[in-house]
Amino acid sequence: MLAAVTRSPGVMVVGQVPEPGPPGPLDVIVRPEAVGICGSDLHFYTGDTGALSGARSVFPRIQGHEFSAIIEQTGGDCPGDVKAGDRVAVWPLRGCGRCYPCRAGRANACVSLDLVGIHRDGGLQQLLSVPVSQVFGVGDLGPEPAAFVEPMSIAVHALGRAGVGGGQQVVVLGAGPIGLAAALAASAAGARVMATDPVPARRGLALKVGAENAAWGGDGELLDTVQAWTGGWGAPTVIDTTGDPGALAQATRMVCSAGTVVVVGMSAATAPLRSGVFPEKEIDVLGSSCATAPDFRAAVALVQSHRETIAALFSHRFPLTRAREAIECVADPASGAVKVLITVGGPVS
Ligand SMILES: [Zn+2]
Ligand SMILES: [Zn+2]
Numbered sequence: 001m002l003a004a005v006t007r008s009p010g011v012m013v014v015g016q017v018p019e020p021g022p023p024g025p026l027d028v029i030v031r032p033e034a035v036g037i038c039g040s041d042l043h044f045y046t047g048d049t050g051a052l053s054g055a056r057s058v059f060p061r062i063q064g065h066e067f068s069a070i071i072e073q074t075g076g077d078c079p080g081d082v083k084a085g086d087r088v089a090v091w092p093l094r095g096c097g098r099c100y101p102c103r104a105g106r107a108n109a110c111v112s113l114d115l116v117g118i119h120r121d122g123g124l125q126q127l128l129s130v131p132v133s134q135v136f137g138v139g140d141l142g143p144e145p146a147a148f149v150e151p152m153s154i155a156v157h158a159l160g161r162a163g164v165g166g167g168q169q170v171v172v173l174g175a176g177p178i179g180l181a182a183a184l185a186a187s188a189a190g191a192r193v194m195a196t197d198p199v200p201a202r203r204g205l206a207l208k209v210g211a212e213n214a215a216w217g218g219d220g221e222l223l224d225t226v227q228a229w230t231g232g233w234g235a236p237t238v239i240d241t242t243g244d245p246g247a248l249a250q251a252t253r254m255v256c257s258a259g260t261v262v263v264v265g266m267s268a269a270t271a272p273l274r275s276g277v278f279p280e281k282e283i284d285v286l287g288s289s290c291a292t293a294p295d296f297r298a299a300v301a302l303v304q305s306h307r308e309t310i311a312a313l314f315s316h317r318f319p320l321t322r323a324r325e326a327i328e329c330v331a332d333p334a335s336g337a338v339k340v341l342i343t344v345g346g347p348v349s
Helices: 039-045 149-162 177-188 200-208 219-229 245-254 277-281 293-305 307-311 320-331
Strands: 002-008 011-016 027-037 066-074 087-090 128-131 135-137 169-173 192-196 213-215 235-240 255-263 284-287 314-319 339-343
Touching: 002 320, 011 320, 027 087, 027 320, 039 320, 066 149, 087 149, 135 293, 149 177, 149 235, 149 255, 149 284, 149 293, 169 177, 169 245, 177 192, 177 200, 177 235, 177 293, 192 200, 192 219, 200 213, 213 219, 219 245, 235 245, 245 255, 245 277, 245 284, 255 277, 293 307, 314 320, 320 339
Parallel strands: 169 192, 169 235, 192 213, 235 255, 255 284, 314 339
Antiparallel strands: 002 011, 027 066, 027 128, 027 339, 066 087, 087 135
């Protein structure tokens, strides 16, 4: 069968790999359909693994952690409601079950996080075996929106960290796919959203997914915009999806006293911060890593009810044979890429 194999940093080769054997008793064999490519795929592809959870990278690797798939075969002990032919979204995460976060019910922050498509082979191949506990039925959702469940789950988890609720004002820094998912999910929860992004087309999408305000400008100018939008108080919640270390300092200035900043975007760089801002404003600055199973389930429901809006985020599509071009498209600021999809499909061999 066909797979896109990242052999070493910057080297992705599409070629034949062996098919998986029969599924284990609690595993399913799935046939990936649409695979989303995101910033962390790019970090992995370029060997910038310092910016990834776990920081382990083993080449060669078949990437792809945001994907929809059709169940091909189920293991003998799988629950009866999981059937061949069902379309699923794959929750890529499994925890070790032994570390403190795993024992505390927060496997999404496991110290030896194990993600499909990063720490083990993922969706950029025609068949793969995954534990049945990691597949979530998506009902009548099409393959492309179903591939957006994973990025949506990241947004759901980040908003959950901040306890975002109805009527609250939320600033989302960055209107890439995760920022847009956060803007959509927060708006759907009844929050009022302002998004920031330097790219006008992305600001346009932020308004389309439910933000009431989308802005850009210098640091002082953006701060003024947030102050004006919040009646001079600052925002109760700021979600940073940029992966830009400078954005964290900006977020601590935008957030109101007693407010919450959630950092979702990943970076290996150091963020310069004035530490006095923490006690002065008594702010909470929280990290958000991946998503839990309940977040993933909530993301399925959100994508189901906003599938038309989400379709506007799919900017580019490539077949599996051109997977490398898809990654390069995400990397190229001039491409106008928002969510880039790779279509796997096709008969095996
Ligand atoms: Zn991703
Ligand atoms: Zn663990």
